Amino acid sequence: MKNELRNQLAALLSADDPALRRRAAEELAEIKGFTPIAALAAALRDENKGVRDSALRSLSRIGSEYVARAAVEYIADENIVTRNLAAELLLKLKEHSVGALLPYLYDVNQDVRKFAVDILGLIGDESTVAHIIPLLDDPDENVVVSAAEALGNIRSPLAVPHLIRVFKLNDNAKAIVAEALGKIGDETGGDFLLKYFSAVVRNQQADNLVLYAVVDSIGLIGTEVALPVIRESIFSVNGRVRHVLLHAMIRILERYNLSFKELWEFQSDLIDALRRDNDAIRLSVAKVLAGIDGNEITVSLIKAVGVSEELDAILLPILGRREDTFQTIVGLAEAHEIGPSKEIVALIGRVSSGIDYRALSKESLGQILNLLRRSFTFVTGGWGEGSEETRGAIIDTMLHLDGDRAFEYLAKVTDEPDPWLRIHVIELVAPLENMGICDFIARFLTDEDEMVREVAATTLESRGYNPRTELSPSGQADIH
Secondary structure (H helix, E strand, C coil): CHHHHHHHHHHHHHCCCHHHHHHHHHHHHHCCCHHHHHHHHHHHHCCCHHHHHHHHHHHHHHCCHHHHHHHHHHHHCCCHHHHHHHHHHHHHHCHHHHHHHHHHHHCCCHHHHHHHHHHHHHHCCHHHHHHHHHHHHCCCHHHHHHHHHHHHHHCCHHHHHHHHHHHHHCHHHHHHHHHHHHHHCCHHHHHHHHHHHHHHHHHCCCCHHHHHHHHHHHHHHCCCCHHHHHHHHHCCCCCHHHHHHHHHHHHHHHHCCCCCHHHHHHHHHHHHHHHHCCHHHHHHHHHHHCCCCCHHHHHHHHHCCCCCHHHHHHHHHHHHHCCCHHHHHHHHHHCCCCCCCHHHHHHHHHHHHCCCHHHCCHHHHHHHHHHHHHHHHHHHCCCCCCCHHHHHHHHHHHHHHCHHHHHHHHHHHCCCCCHHHHHHHHHHHCCCCCCCHHHHHHHHHHCCCHHHHHHHHHHHHHCCCCCCCCECCCCCECCC
């Protein structure tokens, strides 16, 4: 075993062929002892990426304090690739890395101190709080900011008074400290931030970046006491600051299960936030707008569809319940204010499939049929430039709007020389639930292209049909 180990170490450290070094790095994961660990740690500096990656995987598999102590010195390496690999490994080792990293908080090099505290913050071990707090007074500004961020990530209330002190004394760290207090979630920090907010809004002295961080944290930890303070302040600020304040109020109202109605007077700001702001704020304001009637709201909600999957998860059920959604979509489509994107097409399918025709009057039925016809034209307009996902949504929605017309459209689309287009359409319709799907696919059992015929037959078999039967005199397959 000793000779084998010696040979593997030699190969890892000195072989010219990177493939040999890489294989040795992989095999060393199976050999216990500090010597192979040290060799693997040294391989984090290898010039070959494959060797470095293999060494990282092997060290991760071994996973112990010995690994952490062997790798930690490389966070001070001159090569940024090596430093990042060492940091990645130490993060994977989690609590095994804590003891190895602590001495580096006192390194003479400020970049090493910063790197060490960043890693410890992401590991999140509360036992490191007492060691990180002194770095809030570090002579290097970047270390101070990293220490504050790390304490926020660890979320220990023990750090709150120290963070408040830094907030008062260090203007450059205010935003990060406010964010850290929000993450910790202690009411002492929330009360302090609310007092600060009241003072700076009244005097209009706050830096916007700091104000955003403070208000965001108040939204995370603020109590009902914060609501009237924030509400009153909305009238004295403009633009995105108003959006941030509304977002904070919405969070507090949600946390205490209170009604959103008191925010309805800020309808125009809510609409503006839905149109302009980030995802977190959009998600908040969409929930408030859901309770407000009016076509202006419906238009805003429809135009926000497709911004993000998270927002769509809220918007689609909301729009499915609003009575004017279908008519508004068709109107926006014909005015070219929205296009037949995958998300809009899917929304049309959702709304149209939820129509209860039994409850419609004769007049209402006529209006709905008119909307179905017009929306069909809009939906099919997205086929030419549509992605595979968009085309799938188009087919599904067409079948909800008008099944007969959908199959006529698909027959026309597939009446092209390109067999791949026909295969593509078969694959798109295959997962859908519709009585006419199998009849449509059966048309391709007699296709001139062998591959099209095979795909059609296989698809029908997967749906529980046996298409390999004799054709009827009409040329259509008899499918039972």
